[in-house]
Amino acid sequence: MSRYTIHPLCVGAIHNFEKSTLTYLGNVGTKVSIPLIIWAIVGENRVILMDSGPDDPAWVRANLDRVVEREPGMDPVSALARIGIAADQIDTVVISHLHWDHSGSLELYPNAEILVQREELAYANCPAPCFCRTYAAPIGGHSPSWHRVARRIRPVTGDFTLAPGIDVLHLPGHSPGMQGLSVATANGRIVLGSDTFNLFENFEQGVPPTIHTDIDAWFRSLERVRAITDTVLPAHDMKVLERASYGA
Numbered sequence: 001m002s003r004y005t006i007h008p009l010c011v012g013a014i015h016n017f018e019k020s021t022l023t024y025l026g027n028v029g030t031k032v033s034i035p036l037i038i039w040a041i042v043g044e045n046r047v048i049l050m051d052s053g054p055d056d057p058a059w060v061r062a063n064l065d066r067v068v069e070r071e072p073g074m075d076p077v078s079a080l081a082r083i084g085i086a087a088d089q090i091d092t093v094v095i096s097h098l099h100w101d102h103s104g105s106l107e108l109y110p111n112a113e114i115l116v117q118r119e120e121l122a123y124a125n126c127p128a129p130c131f132c133r134t135y136a137a138p139i140g141g142h143s144p145s146w147h148r149v150a151r152r153i154r155p156v157t158g159d160f161t162l163a164p165g166i167d168v169l170h171l172p173g174h175s176p177g178m179q180g181l182s183v184a185t186a187n188g189r190i191v192l193g194s195d196t197f198n199l200f201e202n203f204e205q206g207v208p209p210t211i212h213t214d215i216d217a218w219f220r221s222l223e224r225v226r227a228i229t230d231t232v233l234p235a236h237d238m239k240v241l242e243r244a245s246y247g248a
């Protein structure tokens with residue numbers, strides 16, 4: 001049976017972040033630090049990456065007026081090297097959704113096929129006005145960094161098996177084309193749901209993210225994941241980083 005190990009790699013952080021952005025209007029006024037994480041999934045002679053984090057912090061500041069703190073050695077190539085992986089070893093990058101903090105720096109992976117839901121590709125180019133900066137959307141006057149690698153993107157549709165033991169799950173709610181991964185590990189199934197679950201409490205308490213395009217779809221996605229596993233790893237919870245790897 002196929003088994004994988006999941007390595008969460010922190011490639012930056014946003015400090016003084018309004019927590020109510022993550023927890024459906026709860027915790028107004030509470031400020032938190034959130035990590036920006038890329039996920040290396042290793043096993044069965046595969047190295048798969050889920051999400052690529054933000055673009056270079058200077059690009060983010062210049063193009064989106066957002067501040068990403070990145071300490072020396074926190075860049076994706078260095079973070080991967082610390083677990084013994086060269087960026088050109090990665091054969092597949094699964095982009096959960098095209099928000100700027102999950103889909104930058106993709107030119108770092110020259111040998112990877114990049115998988116994005118077709119629905120997400122369409123929406124990212126022409127989102128609701130309030131999401132133009134979140135997507136760095138062309139109709140908002142931006143040029144999203146993923147456009148630079150567009151010819152290497154493979155549009156995908158709905159659920160499918162990516163590899164033995166790794167299933168792609170279409171989990172709409174936070175965005176229309178959100179996709180997560182259900183990964184077989186020695187400790188059972190672990191779901192990487194990206195911003196479907198910003199924090200553990202989104203999953204554990206059933207609290208949707210404030211940023212969403214379809215809240216009813218989010219609740220259906222929550223129930224779907226709960227039917228698969230009780231172990232999820234959220235996208236922006238510092239507690240994730242208390243362990244170097246999961247599933248082994």
Ligand SMILES: [Zn+2]
Pocket residue numbers: 097099174195
């Ligand atoms: Zn997002």
